[in-house]
Amino acid sequence: SKHHVTTSIKVREVLQKIKGKQDLLDFKQHLINGDVYEQLISKLGAINPEMFGNRKKTKTTFLQLMYRDPNKRNPPMHKAWSQVEKVFPSVVSFIDALKTDDYKYPSLLLQAIEAQMILEVITKSLAKQYPFMPMLTIHDSVITDEEHKQILRDQIEQTYINKIGFKPTLAEEKLEESYSPLDVIKYILDKANDLELDQNWLKYLITRKTHLD
Numbered sequence: 001s002k003h004h005v006t007t008s009i010k011v012r013e014v015l016q017k018i019k020g021k022q023d024l025l026d027f028k029q030h031l032i033n034g035d036v037y038e039q040l041i042s043k044l045g046a047i048n049p050e051m052f053g054n055r056k057k058t059k060t061t062f063l064q065l066m067y068r069d070p071n072k073r074n075p076p077m078h079k080a081w082s083q084v085e086k087v088f089p090s091v092v093s094f095i096d097a098l099k100t101d102d103y104k105y106p107s108l109l110l111q112a113i114e115a116q117m118i119l120e121v122i123t124k125s126l127a128k129q130y131p132f133m134p135m136l137t138i139h140d141s142v143i144t145d146e147e148h149k150q151i152l153r154d155q156i157e158q159t160y161i162n163k164i165g166f167k168p169t170l171a172e173e174k175l176e177e178s179y180s181p182l183d184v185i186k187y188i189l190d191k192a193n194d195l196e197l198d199q200n201w202l203k204y205l206i207t208r209k210t211h212l213d
Helices: 005-018 022-033 036-044 055-067 075-087 089-098 105-129 146-163 181-194 199-210
Strands: 136-138 141-143
Touching: 005 089, 022 036, 022 089, 036 055, 036 075, 055 075, 055 105, 075 089, 089 105, 105 136, 105 141, 105 146
Parallel strands: none
Antiparallel strands: 136 141
């Protein structure tokens, strides 16, 4: 907010106006139920099948609408956004307010919130409780071993409930067998090089723990 003063003022104004609005409460409940796109399909699918004809189209459209530049001429997208506004006017006004200074701000804000949750809250809390629990973060994923996966899942879900109010949708994937410990270590060192971190210090920490050259 300190870098987007106008946005900050606008968002505060909008939040006061939409607080307690039924469509905002409905939207939150649909998020919890996982059926936001189904609601848009039921309301808009018949009048705009190109944009809201099925779940795949609706998801693509809604995400594009959230992150697009509203000043860029695109009549079909503008029309679609107006249609979404009739279903969830409070949500649209809030997203528009976030774009007051920069249309990229909503995506940057969501990335910052997610990074804060994963890096500063979830993994740090787990590291204190389970100092020997292996964890690696890649974008919006956290890698751990089979022994600790349920602990990780529980911590993520509980943190989101405490901070945001509902559970996130989590998907579990297994690392391919081709990803050996050395592959993972190489990935870490490559990332360290990209970020201009001290590779020798990281190598020392890794070899001290794993006895690998």
